[in-house]
Amino acid sequence: METEELLINMGPVHPSTHGVLRFKLRMDGEIIKECTVVMGYLHRGTEKLAEMKTYLQFIPYTDRLDYISAMPNNYAYVKAVEELAGIEVPLRAEYIRVLTVELNRIVNHLVFMGSLLLDLGASTAIMYGFREREKALQLYEMLCGARMTFSYFRIGGVRDDLPDDFMSKLNEFIKDMEKRIEDYKGLINGNEIFMMRMKGIGVISAEEAINYGMTGPSLRGSGVNYDIRKIEPYSIYPDLDFKACVRPECDSYARYMVRIDEMEESLHILRQIADTIPKSEVVATQKYGIAPLTGMPYTAQTYFPRIFIPPAGEAYSRIEAPKGELGFYVVSDGTTKPYRVKIRSPSFCNLTAIPKMVVGLKIPDLIAAFGTIDVVLGDVDR
């Protein structure tokens, strides 16, 4: 029989591409022969804007990179600048930072779970995911008043101390969330249809995943034990008891399960922090250099100085964001603005593995495999 190859365009406005991403698919009947990812529809010039803003002004832009989990973005940037200027962060601020980041990891994986199931055609899970997310967002509102774009971190600490009743609300959330995760497991994990859609779909071996530069849960789903919190411990992670969740199956189901396990680990971390958080300052009080007008050294007590001049130099700092390794490379030339800021975003590097994963599958399987990579287009295009 005579057959003909078909070119199908998918996106940039498509409910399953999680934003504005476009696939060009070369199809042989129903089978994908070649997949090309077209990016850049949300390119906002963030890295160039960084060169126009002062170090403090750039923090809100980091919120808008990976907008589902903004706290890790704040953290990675702030950590890079701190390494550049050699600023010591008080212990309580470190605890608050890890607390907010781990809470955001739960929020991210809830949204991941909901949107993945929605793409597969089951609309119940997203209702559950967003119900819990709403509760976590109420905690964030107590901290900084914002729901999604927090800008809560400051260079040298965090903006404000925890409110008085924050810890009791957090404990309620943890207690509630433990039961909910059990619910999700019962509802989704063993579901026959879900397993048929996920098992053996989007397989990428450990070696290939490393070669494509995948990181985070997507890499750990391929059986590679690579968690920056473990291999290059930062902040207070060495003191905390948690394990990196790894699955050996290399398929979509493994990547999904890694994230569900990670939610439990994050809850475990939150529980430890709630028990052991110390009392101290939340912003560094050391001297930050010389004020240009008065010639006097800064001694910021509550807020970070608006005019902040780190020494000339460069720093690369990376953290384990919910989607993978998030790195900021900051170059300073000794002025108030960064000379260059390069963002190594996890979504972008993970997304490059999609064309490899989906060859030989059908279009609905592309949706399933793409959903488990968990990209956010703000993070891909920057």
Next chain:
Amino acid sequence: MDPVTIDTTKFRPVRKKPETALEKLEDTGLISTVLAARERKGLIFLTTVDQVFNWARLSSLWPVTSGLACCAIEMMAVAMAHHDIARFGMEIFRASPRQADLMFVAGTVTKRMAPRVKQLYEMMPDPKWVISVGSCANTGGPYHESYAVLRGVDNIIPVDVYIPGCPPRPEAWLYGVLQLREKIKNEGYGAKWGLNK
């Protein structure tokens, strides 16, 4: 069709407090305008029935699923159980613009995305409305200085309601939807002549 001028002083509002279902229907003013229309041999009926259309349109606005950036996540939050946009008959987000009559421009419109947004708007059937959500879609917002971002979506398509915020809270979002419903209620000849009281 030539526009017909009407002496609106002839129509008096119903003073009596409506009790039965028929009286309540009369109280809406629809019956009296329809009766008045019948006296005028049906010509006005065509122009004043748009109140019924307006009521039907504002009660089931179907938005097109087109999230652009951060605000799209809040759009999902608005649609979910906690804020529940289904209260306004809007929970059916259509994936195809051909089936939608409302467009949320939710997020940063980059210069590369702008032709697609415009095409999406043009693919929607009339009547259609646009709500611009968030600082980026309104004016460019924090990315105003960027080389890659359109400074306001109203440069390419007409906008009915602007919702400020970065991103707007779901409450602000719902308030914007209510404003649009108010706007739709006052569209057409009937409203222009004061017959929608």
